[in-house]
Amino acid sequence: MKLAAEKICYAYIRENDVLHEVSLSVASGNILFVLGANGSGKTTLLDCLSGVRVPRSGQVTIDGARLADLSLRERARRIGVVPQMHEPIFAYTVGQAVLMARAPHLGLFGRPGKADIQAVEEALRAVGIANLRDRPYTGISGGERQLVLIARGLAQGAGCLLMDEPAAHLDPHHQQDALGVVGALADDGFSFVVTSHHPNNALLYANEVLFLAAGTPVVYGPPRAVFTEESLRTTYGIPFDIVRTDMGIRAILPCVRHRRSTI
Amino acid sequence: MNGSHRRTMWILILSPPVLLLAALLIGRYGVRPDQALKALFGFDGASEVLRSLIVRVRLPRALAAACIGANLSVCGAAFQGLFRNPLVDSRILGVSSGAAFGAAIALLFSASAVAVQASAFIFALVAVGLVVLIGWRFGASTLVIVIGGILTSALFNALLGLIKYVADPLSNLPAITYWLLGGLSGSRWTVLPPLLVISGFGLTFFALIRWRMNLLTLPDAEASSLGVRIRPLRIAVMIAGTVMVAASVAIGGMIGWIGLVVPHVARAAVGPDHRLLIPASAAIGAATLLVLDTVARTALPSEIPLGILTGLIGVPAFFVLFLRFLRARGAAR
Numbered sequence: 156m157k158l159a160a161e162k163i164c165y166a167y168i169r170e171n172d173v174l175h176e177v178s179l180s181v182a183s184g185n186i187l188f189v190l191g192a193n194g195s196g197k198t199t200l201l202d203c204l205s206g207v208r209v210p211r212s213g214q215v216t217i218d219g220a221r222l223a224d225l226s227l228r229e230r231a232r233r234i235g236v237v238p239q240m241h242e243p244i245f246a247y248t249v250g251q252a253v254l255m256a257r258a259p260h261l262g263l264f265g266r267p268g269k270a271d272i273q274a275v276e277e278a279l280r281a282v283g284i285a286n287l288r289d290r291p292y293t294g295i296s297g298g299e300r301q302l303v304l305i306a307r308g309l310a311q312g313a314g315c316l317l318m319d320e321p322a323a324h325l326d327p328h329h330q331q332d333a334l335g336v337v338g339a340l341a342d343d344g345f346s347f348v349v350t351s352h353h354p355n356n357a358l359l360y361a362n363e364v365l366f367l368a369a370g371t372p373v374v375y376g377p378p379r380a381v382f383t384e385e386s387l388r389t390t391y392g393i394p395f396d397i398v399r400t401d402m403g404i405r406a407i408l409p410c411v412r413h414r415r416s417t418i
Numbered sequence: 419m420n421g422s423h424r425r426t427m428w429i430l431i432l433s434p435p436v437l438l439l440a441a442l443l444i445g446r447y448g449v450r451p452d453q454a455l456k457a458l459f460g461f462d463g464a465s466e467v468l469r470s471l472i473v474r475v476r477l478p479r480a481l482a483a484a485c486i487g488a489n490l491s492v493c494g495a496a497f498q499g500l501f502r503n504p505l506v507d508s509r510i511l512g513v514s515s516g517a518a519f520g521a522a523i524a525l526l527f528s529a530s531a532v533a534v535q536a537s538a539f540i541f542a543l544v545a546v547g548l549v550v551l552i553g554w555r556f557g558a559s560t561l562v563i564v565i566g567g568i569l570t571s572a573l574f575n576a577l578l579g580l581i582k583y584v585a586d587p588l589s590n591l592p593a594i595t596y597w598l599l600g601g602l603s604g605s606r607w608t609v610l611p612p613l614l615v616i617s618g619f620g621l622t623f624f625a626l627i628r629w630r631m632n633l634l635t636l637p638d639a640e641a642s643s644l645g646v647r648i649r650p651l652r653i654a655v656m657i658a659g660t661v662m663v664a665a666s667v668a669i670g671g672m673i674g675w676i677g678l679v680v681p682h683v684a685r686a687a688v689g690p691d692h693r694l695l696i697p698a699s700a701a702i703g704a705a706t707l708l709v710l711d712t713v714a715r716t717a718l719p720s721e722i723p724l725g726i727l728t729g730l731i732g733v734p735a736f737f738v739l740f741l742r743f744l745r746a747r748g749a750a751r
Contacts, residue, residue, distance in 0.1 A: 227645050267629065
């Protein structure tokens with residue numbers, strides 16, 4: 156399963172590119188982190204990769220097939236989207252919420268059967284939340300809900316999952332829980348594109364990192380190659396300290412010249 | 419679907435037929451069950467008067483009550499999911515306002531019962547057509563459709579006011595007022611076929627797509643990432659729903675609260691999954707209107723308008739029921 160984008164450009168208003176000549180490629184077992192300031196085009200990029208938006212030039216391919224040539228159902232069976240958390244209105248159980256992912260495998264009048272229930276069970280077990288199946292989706296924690304959304308992507312049958320800021324609103328513990336599951340799934344051959352505001356998470360979990368600034372790629376490559384003071388400054392517009400040890404880069408911190416307390 | 423839901427479902431599904439039979443027996447003229455069955459199935463020995471009472475008067479009325487209750491409730495449940503808003507009911511698209519105007523204009527010209535029904539039905543669809551047109555023109559988002567519904571309702575309410583103002587206060591105005599209060603006294607076999615056919619098709623449609631309706635409660639982009647073409651599905655649900663409601667209000671007039679409250683009771687009973695919610699709403703709606711209409715025609719010497727009853731009895735009864743269900747499930751949501 157290989158998802159690739161080739162020099163894609165996207166504009167909401169004509170001649171005003173929100174994405175400009177972005178190329179990337181994620182193969183099975185890899186995790187690509189997309190980092191960039193607010194409004195740099197990360198979510199638009201995910202929308203182009205999932206097929207919700209169609210680039211004005213360039214193309215997105217999955218296993219060599221152009222995304223634009225695939226039907227909505229075919230696309231959904233290959234690419235899953237893990238949206239930023241939303242507050243559900245009706246109290247579906249976790250099992251019912253994940254079961255919705257079987258839609259691309261069923262006809263208009265179809266109702267899920269044994270095989271679909273089986274797929275849901277497997278997906279829940281794969282992310283380690285089989286015990287939550289009958290709990291209302293509205294009554295679980297944010298970290299658990301993120302795992303439910305990942306499970307939904309798996310139940311969909313997709314080999315590639317696009318995640319929009321999975322760490323948003325999560326405490327450090329639950330961020331590592333969610334990303335740990337992502338890492339384990341990548342080891343099993345799934346591929347991930349993850350947008351994030353946390354360079355340190357990219358350091359810990361990414362195989363490759365893409366920096367976006369105003370819709371244009373700044374650098375693209377493995378973490379040790381792309382995390383430089385210069386690329387961080389270009390991307391976020393402020394200076395960063397990179398903490399290096401003999402084990403390589405350990406942390407990335409914004410420079411603050413006047414600390415309020417000394418350590 | 420766990421065991422307790424399955425048991426609840428059986429009780430719900432069985433209640434409308436039982437209540438329908440009961441409605442045939444209860445009335446000003448008491449009927450013994452064996453007499454009623456004889457009359458109903460045309461056995462010898464049933465008097466002609468009794469046969470006429472049961473088959474020509476009570477049966478069509480009970481069928482109308484069951485269909486209208488089921489239609490309003492299923493559409494309420496569908497629209498609450500579709501608009502992702504639990505406070506929505508079947509009137510959100512302006513169906514009722516259009517129907518009210520249509521009936522009023524026919525009554526203004528002292529038209530026949532069939533003409534009043536037809537006019538109400540047609541103007542209900544005109545109102546919804548207007549909403550869909552506005553929605554389509556401006557992107558078919560739920561927000562635009564809701565605003566279109568509010569505008570259309572306001573327009574038809576104003577037109578209704580105008581008709582009331584010019585209507586003859588001694589003949590036509592009371593007729594309009596009574597019609598607006600809602601009631602099933604006009605449900606005879608002659609006006610029933612459109613309602614029966616539309617209810618049959620509509621309820622079957624919702625039964626077939628009921629699982630997929632769960633996906634309509636997701637944000638648009640999310641549903642499409644799950645491979646669902648959301649716009650055609652949404653429009654199909656809106657059209658099926660409004661035709662069912664239009665056929666219902668054309669016969670029954672303004673019967674409020676059912677479409678709003680029944681889906682909530684159904685949700686409290688069997689959960690939010692439309693696989694159970696749709697049949698449960700249909701059953702509870704049908705049962706409720708059968709009971710209320712029986713009360714409407716028997717409680718007082720003269721008939722109580724159904725719309726008043728659904729408000730007076732329906733609301734507090736449902737409120738209590740709703741609280742009890744919530745407490746039984748031990749959760750606030």
